[in-house]
Amino acid sequence: MAQQQANYEKQQTERAHLQKYIDRFKAKATKAKQAQSRIKALARMENIAPAHIDSPFHFSFSQPPKASNPLLYLEDANLGYSDKEILTQVNMSIVPGSRIGLLGPNGAGKSTLIKTLVGDLALQGGIRHAGDNLQIGYFAQHQLEALDLTASPMTHIQRLSPATSEQAIRNFLGGFNFHDNATETPKNFSGGEKARLELAIVVWEKPNLLIMDEPTNHLDLEMCHALTMALQSFSGAMILVSHDRHLLRNSVDEFLSVAEEKVQNFDGDLDEYQHWVLKSKRENNTSRIDQNTNTPKVDRKEQRRLAAELRRQLKPVTKKISKIEATIADNEKELNAIEAMLLDTNIYDDTNKKKLQEILQKQGMLQQQNKTLEEQWMQLHEELERLEKN
Numbered sequence: 001m002a003q004q005q006a007n008y009e010k011q012q013t014e015r016a017h018l019q020k021y022i023d024r025f026k027a028k029a030t031k032a033k034q035a036q037s038r039i040k041a042l043a044r045m046e047n048i049a050p051a052h053i054d055s056p057f058h059f060s061f062s063q064p065p066k067a068s069n070p071l072l073y074l075e076d077a078n079l080g081y082s083d084k085e086i087l088t089q090v091n092m093s094i095v096p097g098s099r100i101g102l103l104g105p106n107g108a109g110k111s112t113l114i115k116t117l118v119g120d121l122a123l124q125g126g127i128r129h130a131g132d133n134l135q136i137g138y139f140a141q142h143q144l145e146a147l148d149l150t151a152s153p154m155t156h157i158q159r160l161s162p163a164t165s166e167q168a169i170r171n172f173l174g175g176f177n178f179h180d181n182a183t184e185t186p187k188n189f190s191g192g193e194k195a196r197l198e199l200a201i202v203v204w205e206k207p208n209l210l211i212m213d214e215p216t217n218h219l220d221l222e223m224c225h226a227l228t229m230a231l232q233s234f235s236g237a238m239i240l241v242s243h244d245r246h247l248l249r250n251s252v253d254e255f256l257s258v259a260e261e262k263v264q265n266f267d268g269d270l271d272e273y274q275h276w277v278l279k280s281k282r283e284n285n286t287s288r289i290d291q292n293t294n295t296p297k298v299d300r301k302e303q304r305r306l307a308a309e310l311r312r313q314l315k316p317v318t319k320k321i322s323k324i325e326a327t328i329a330d331n332e333k334e335l336n337a338i339e340a341m342l343l344d345t346n347i348y349d350d351t352n353k354k355k356l357q358e359i360l361q362k363q364g365m366l367q368q369q370n371k372t373l374e375e376q377w378m379q380l381h382e383e384l385e386r387l388e389k390n
């Protein structure tokens, strides 16, 4: 009973936390589509939260320190490396409360933009201005390789705050499910454990701007959920790159697209983005073939043969892509149905415990499957591009 009571209290705290956030968010929500869909997502989360009450992870960001306005901006900036420019004439401003998701194909320059914003990568031209009161918490895409493997989680935090008591750090690390291993060196840690440690460090730094590049790649589902919850109630600004659509959908209010050397506002939600990508890919394909057939120098017949040959080569790939899209759509339908079931409060009754577990398991499986399928979908599109260029 004591255990039950403790769980109940934990759940009430989590709910209260979320509710406070929802109220605050609703109060300033605009008519923007993302804001609306985020309110819905929040309502959903509120119902799903109790089901994760057994999760070993419980952490949240503390109230961010005073923030400059703007926190950080780029003006007419050219970004890239000494031998090549990746993004040109970038103008963007991050103000307190900005919650930005970066969208774009692999290799488009999302990590390049992130590294520049953080200040790890120098500009090729233009201005980067950081406010006086800017505290960045940065989770890099390839951060795990940079972790000091000789220092335990405890040591990592102690280095940041030598004056904090050991017990306070232990309690904090407990929220990331580091208990006995809090004092072990991370040599034998799994990728997931290392990612958790990195995350703990970022949270400890009390950022007012959170910059995360693919944070969930090594995290299991429970941890992704815990991160989603923590980001929901984070009140600082953030920029997020992620393949995890659930995380994106639930954490950001606006999207920027990074593609073809440009950074632009994307006025739509994630589904619209996927449609937009597909549509522009299709249009590109046809215009490229048209251009070919209009070239006067080349023999028409030869041209037709080449076009047919290209179509023949592309067919197995486009077929696979359609199949994946159909499966993703089916899975999403099923996921929507599951979400509807989770909105019914009866499901959280003790008598339905087994059913709830089954549903959540199914949900986890479908989400994981879609994540994998989306990655395959990306790779197939890259293959398609390669074939078209040849």
Ligand SMILES: Nc1ncnc2c1ncn2[C@@H]1O[C@H](COP(=O)(O)OP(=O)(O)O)[C@@H](O)[C@H]1O
Binding pocket: 081, 086, 104, 105, 106, 107, 108, 109, 110, 111, 112, 113
């Ligand atoms: N250190 C580097 N030096 C030169 N080119 C790089 C470097 N890092 C990345 N690139 C190139 O910059 C482009 C954008 O990469 P990146 O920003 O990692 O894309 P994304 O994160 O969107 O997948 C790619 O063509 C990549 O090969």
Ligand SMILES: [Mg+2]
Binding pocket: 110, 111, 112, 141, 213
């Ligand atoms: Mg990247």
